[in-house]
Amino acid sequence: MILLDSVYDHDFLLQNLQQELQKNPDSLPFDEILYCNIGNPQSLGQQPVTYFREVLSLCDHPGLLDKSETHALYSSDAIERAWQILEKIAGRATGAYSHSQGIKGLRDEIAAGIAARDGFHASGDNIFLTDGASPAVHMMMQLLIGSEKDGILCPIPQYPLYSASIALHGGSLVPYFLDEETGWGLEVDELKKQLEEARSKGITVRALVVINPGNPTGQVLAEENQKKIVEFCKNEGLVLLADEVYQENIYVEDKQFHSFKKVARSLGYTDDDLPLVSFHSVSKGYYGECGKRGGYMEITGFSPEVREQIYKLASVNLCSNVSGQILASLVMNPPKAGDESFESFMVERDGILSSLARRAKALEEAFNSLEGITCNKAEGAMYLFPRLHLPQKAIGAAHAAGTAPDAYYAKRLLEATGIVIVPGSGFGQVPGTWHFRCTILPQEDKIPAIISSFKEFHEKFMDEFRD
Amino acid sequence: MILLDSVYDHDFLLQNLQQELQKNPDSLPFDEILYCNIGNPQSLGQQPVTYFREVLSLCDHPGLLDKSETHALYSSDAIERAWQILEKIAGRATGAYSHSQGIKGLRDEIAAGIAARDGFHASGDNIFLTDGASPAVHMMMQLLIGSEKDGILCPIPQYPLYSASIALHGGSLVPYFLDEETGWGLEVDELKKQLEEARSKGITVRALVVINPGNPTGQVLAEENQKKIVEFCKNEGLVLLADEVYQENIYVEDKQFHSFKKVARSLGYTDDDLPLVSFHSVSKGYYGECGKRGGYMEITGFSPEVREQIYKLASVNLCSNVSGQILASLVMNPPKAGDESFESFMVERDGILSSLARRAKALEEAFNSLEGITCNKAEGAMYLFPRLHLPQKAIGAAHAAGTAPDAYYAKRLLEATGIVIVPGSGFGQVPGTWHFRCTILPQEDKIPAIISSFKEFHEKFMDEFRD
Structure with missing residues (x-):
C-alpha cells in the first residue's frame, strides 16, 4: 500500500x-513544537462554540432536560434545541443505531440549511451523514472504482485523502494541475487535456474532484469558473465530487462561497443532467470540531440503482456516530437572531x-x-x-x-x-x-x-x- | 457488489x-412493529448507563467542570472521571483530531482493563480505537486481502459484516460450519477440512474469524475448545480474528468469557507465536451504546512493518470519534466499589x-x-x-x-x-x-x-x- x-x-x-x-x-x-501541519484548530487552542457543545452535552444526558437546575448551567435555547433534536430521534435514543443514512429529522434539517444557503431545493433523502468527510469520500471511491482502468481527475496539489483513497480502491488518479500563476486557478483547458490523455491510455474517467475552497492551496473559485467546470462535467459525463468542507472559511471581501449544486441549478441543470456529490464536515469552518467526526454528503443526479448501492455501502458500517450527526445538523442550522445564544454565538x-x-x-x-x-x-x-x-x-x-x-x-x-x-x-x-x-x-x-x-x-x- | x-x-x-x-x-x-431483527438495545427502550452518560456529557462541555452548580446535576465520581479524562487529552481538546490510534491515555486505560480482565499484560500501544467494531474489521480485511486468492475462514452461520467486508475487499470467504447438534460447536476437524479444501483450490488462507460469544448463534466457547483453536491457528500460520464484542453478555452459570489472548497466553504463547486481533465495541454488553460508535481492536503478534501498515490504514480516516473513544475507556474501566456511583451502576x-x-x-x-x-x-x-x-x-x-x-x-x-x-x-x-x-x-x-x-x-x- x-x-x-x-x-x-x-x-x-x-x-x-x-x-x-x-x-x-x-x-x-x-x-515548543509549533504545529502548522494539520487542519486541527482545537488542538491549537481554538475553543469550541459554546452553544454547540451545550446541545451535545444535553443530548448525551437527556435526563438533565427534566431538571430545573439545568437552567442554571445551560442557555435556554440550547435546552430547547436539545428537546427538538430528541423529538427527531425514535424513543429519544441517542444510543441507538440510526438509519444508515443518519437520523431522518436531522437530515431534513441539514437539507433545509442547504436550501437556505443556496436558494434551491434540497432533500433529506439525498443526505448521507458520515463520520467526517473522509468515509464519504471512501464510499464514493468504492462505488466509482472497479479496476485500475477507472480514473478520477484530481487536482495537483491536492489533499492526499484523494490519492490515498484512489490507491486503496485500486483506481487511477488522473492529475490536473492548478495554475499557481493565476492564484491556483482551475483551467478547463487543463481538465480537457488531462482527460483526453487519460482516455488515450484506455482509462475510463469516472469523476472530477474539486476542492473549493482549496486544500492545500487556499483559493476560492470564482462563480464563472465553477460554471465552466459544471459544463465540463456535464459534457464529459463525469460525476462531480465537490469537497466543500471549507465553505465557511472565506477571508477576502471579493470572494464568496458558491456550492457546485447552486451553480449547477442556476445554470438550469437538474437531477437529470449531472451527478453531483457535495462533501461537508464539522471539522472545519469556525467550529473546527475534528474530534467529533461529523459530516455529510449530499448526492444528487444518481439513478435509483446507484443510490441503492451507496446506501448498501453506508450500511456496511451501520451508521455514523449520533453526536456527530447532531453536530452536523447544528452547523447547518446555528442560532438565529432572537435566540438567547445568538449574540454570544456571533x-x-x-x-x-x-x-x-x-x-x-x-x-x-x-x-x-x-x-x-x-x-x-x-x-x-x-x-x-x-x-x-x-x-x-x-x-x-x-x-x-x-x-x-x-x-x-x-x-x-x-x-x-x-x-x-x-x-x-x-x-x-x-x-x-x-x-x-x-x-x-x-x-x-x-x-x-x-x-x-x-x-x-x-x-x-x-x-x-x-x- | x-x-x-x-x-x-x-x-x-x-x-x-x-x-x-x-x-x-x-x-x-x-x-406495532416488534423489532427482533437488530442488536440495537436502546432502540427498544434499554436505558443508557447513567454514569457513562454523565461523563460523556461533561466531556462534551468541559466548561461545566468549573461551576459549582454542576454538583447538583452530576455525581461526584463522574465529575472526577471527566477531569481525569480531560487530563489525558492534550489541551483538554475533545474537539481535536486525536492520534490515529486514539488518545494514548485512553488506550492505556483500556489496556489496563484488558490486563485486569485476563491476568496478562496488555499495552496501549496495541490498541486501535475505532468507530465501533466494523471499521476495525474492514481495516484488517483491507490488510489481509490482496486478491481473490486470499481466503478468510469464517463461521457459517456468521454475522454478515464478515462476508460483506471480504466481498468489498475482493477476497474469498472460506466457510466453516458450526455444529448445531452440539450447541453450535466449533470443531477443529471442520476447520482443518475446510482449510485443506481451500488450499487445494489455490487459495492462501490468511486468517480465521471466530465470533465468541456467537452471532447469530449465541453460543459461548468452552476454554478447552478455544485452546484447540489457538493451536490450530499457530500450527497453520493463520491470523486469529476474534470478534469478542459480546464478552459481557453471558447468561448461563456454567460458561464464562475467556478472551483468545488470555487463552493463548495461558498456553504460553507470546507475541512471537501468533498474530491475534480482538475486536470490541461499546455497542453491545450491558451498555448497548450503538449510536456512539465506539470500539477498539487489540493487535498482538504482528511485525513492526505490518503494524505500520495498520497504522497507515487507521490514519486514512484521521481518527475515530472522541466521544466513542472516551466511552470505550469507560466500559473497560467502570465504577469500582467505593465510588459514589458504584451501587447505582451495579x-x-x-x-x-x-x-x-x-x-x-x-x-x-x-x-x-x-x-x-x-x-x-x-x-x-x-x-x-x-x-x-x-x-x-x-x-x-x-x-x-x-x-x-x-x-x-x-x-x-x-x-x-x-x-x-x-x-x-x-x-x-x-x-x-x-x-x-x-x-x-x-x-x-x-x-x-x-x-x-x-x-x-x-x-x-x-x-x-x-x-
Whole structure:
C-alpha cells in the first residue's frame, strides 16, 4: 500500500523531537513544537462554540432536560434545541443505531440549511451523514472504482485523502494541475487535456474532484469558473465530487462561497443532467470540531440503482456516530437572531473567522517578504501553500541527503525552530517546483514569534546555500 | 457488489409496513412493529448507563467542570472521571483530531482493563480505537486481502459484516460450519477440512474469524475448545480474528468469557507465536451504546512493518470519534466499589444483564415448545438462532413465491404479527436447513405478548402447510 509515505517519514522525526523535548529540553534550540501541519484548530487552542457543545452535552444526558437546575448551567435555547433534536430521534435514543443514512429529522434539517444557503431545493433523502468527510469520500471511491482502468481527475496539489483513497480502491488518479500563476486557478483547458490523455491510455474517467475552497492551496473559485467546470462535467459525463468542507472559511471581501449544486441549478441543470456529490464536515469552518467526526454528503443526479448501492455501502458500517450527526445538523442550522445564544454565538463565530483572516494575511505577507519565497493569498480554507525558489546548492544538499528539496527544507525548519509544515511533495506539485503547506491555525498571539523564527531560519538557510 | 441482499429485500417490506401503520393502522392485524431483527438495545427502550452518560456529557462541555452548580446535576465520581479524562487529552481538546490510534491515555486505560480482565499484560500501544467494531474489521480485511486468492475462514452461520467486508475487499470467504447438534460447536476437524479444501483450490488462507460469544448463534466457547483453536491457528500460520464484542453478555452459570489472548497466553504463547486481533465495541454488553460508535481492536503478534501498515490504514480516516473513544475507556474501566456511583451502576448493569438472561430463556423455551422448531440455548450475545423444520408444502409455497423458505416464513410472520426476524439465509446455514435470528432485546414486559403472538402465527402456519 502506498499511503502518504513522505508525510509519515516526517511524522517519525516529529515524534523523536517531541520525546526529546520532554526528556532533554535544553538539547533543542526551541522550547515548543509549533504545529502548522494539520487542519486541527482545537488542538491549537481554538475553543469550541459554546452553544454547540451545550446541545451535545444535553443530548448525551437527556435526563438533565427534566431538571430545573439545568437552567442554571445551560442557555435556554440550547435546552430547547436539545428537546427538538430528541423529538427527531425514535424513543429519544441517542444510543441507538440510526438509519444508515443518519437520523431522518436531522437530515431534513441539514437539507433545509442547504436550501437556505443556496436558494434551491434540497432533500433529506439525498443526505448521507458520515463520520467526517473522509468515509464519504471512501464510499464514493468504492462505488466509482472497479479496476485500475477507472480514473478520477484530481487536482495537483491536492489533499492526499484523494490519492490515498484512489490507491486503496485500486483506481487511477488522473492529475490536473492548478495554475499557481493565476492564484491556483482551475483551467478547463487543463481538465480537457488531462482527460483526453487519460482516455488515450484506455482509462475510463469516472469523476472530477474539486476542492473549493482549496486544500492545500487556499483559493476560492470564482462563480464563472465553477460554471465552466459544471459544463465540463456535464459534457464529459463525469460525476462531480465537490469537497466543500471549507465553505465557511472565506477571508477576502471579493470572494464568496458558491456550492457546485447552486451553480449547477442556476445554470438550469437538474437531477437529470449531472451527478453531483457535495462533501461537508464539522471539522472545519469556525467550529473546527475534528474530534467529533461529523459530516455529510449530499448526492444528487444518481439513478435509483446507484443510490441503492451507496446506501448498501453506508450500511456496511451501520451508521455514523449520533453526536456527530447532531453536530452536523447544528452547523447547518446555528442560532438565529432572537435566540438567547445568538449574540454570544456571533461573537464567538466572528471572532474566530476574523482572527483566521488576520493570521492568513500576516503569514502570507511574511512569506512574500522573504527572498526565494512567493505565496498566493489564502482566500479561504486554513492553509497557505508558498513556493520555495531554492538555490541549486540547497537542492544538491537535499539530493545528497536522499530527500526531496522541500522535505529537506521542512526538516531543517523543524530541527531549527520547532515549526512543523508539510512538504509540497505530500500534495503533488509541478515537477521541479517546491512548496510547503502551512496552516493559519496557531493562536494569533503566537503568529509574530512564528514569523520571526521562520524568517530567521529562512535567511540563514538562504545564506548557507546561496549559489 | 453482493451485500446482504436478502436482508435488504426484507427491509423494503418492513419500510412499507411502517408507512402503512402510520397512514392506515386499521388495515394491519397488529398495532406495532416488534423489532427482533437488530442488536440495537436502546432502540427498544434499554436505558443508557447513567454514569457513562454523565461523563460523556461533561466531556462534551468541559466548561461545566468549573461551576459549582454542576454538583447538583452530576455525581461526584463522574465529575472526577471527566477531569481525569480531560487530563489525558492534550489541551483538554475533545474537539481535536486525536492520534490515529486514539488518545494514548485512553488506550492505556483500556489496556489496563484488558490486563485486569485476563491476568496478562496488555499495552496501549496495541490498541486501535475505532468507530465501533466494523471499521476495525474492514481495516484488517483491507490488510489481509490482496486478491481473490486470499481466503478468510469464517463461521457459517456468521454475522454478515464478515462476508460483506471480504466481498468489498475482493477476497474469498472460506466457510466453516458450526455444529448445531452440539450447541453450535466449533470443531477443529471442520476447520482443518475446510482449510485443506481451500488450499487445494489455490487459495492462501490468511486468517480465521471466530465470533465468541456467537452471532447469530449465541453460543459461548468452552476454554478447552478455544485452546484447540489457538493451536490450530499457530500450527497453520493463520491470523486469529476474534470478534469478542459480546464478552459481557453471558447468561448461563456454567460458561464464562475467556478472551483468545488470555487463552493463548495461558498456553504460553507470546507475541512471537501468533498474530491475534480482538475486536470490541461499546455497542453491545450491558451498555448497548450503538449510536456512539465506539470500539477498539487489540493487535498482538504482528511485525513492526505490518503494524505500520495498520497504522497507515487507521490514519486514512484521521481518527475515530472522541466521544466513542472516551466511552470505550469507560466500559473497560467502570465504577469500582467505593465510588459514589458504584451501587447505582451495579443496579443498572445487573438489572439489564439479568433481564436479558430471563428474556433469552423465555424465548428459547417458547421456540422449543413449538412443533417444527428446535432452538439451542442462548448462552451469550443477544440472539437466538432457532431451526425451522418446515413441511414440504411450506417449502413449495416459498419456492413458488420465489424466496427461500426461511425468508418466506419471516415475511409471513412479519405480515401477520409485526414481529421482525432475520431469515437464516442472511447468515448462511447448512444447505437444506432453515433458521432465523431473533434478538432477545424487546423489553421484558413485551416478551409474553411476542411469544403468544408468535405461537399463534406459527401454529396457523404449520396447520396451513402440514404435509
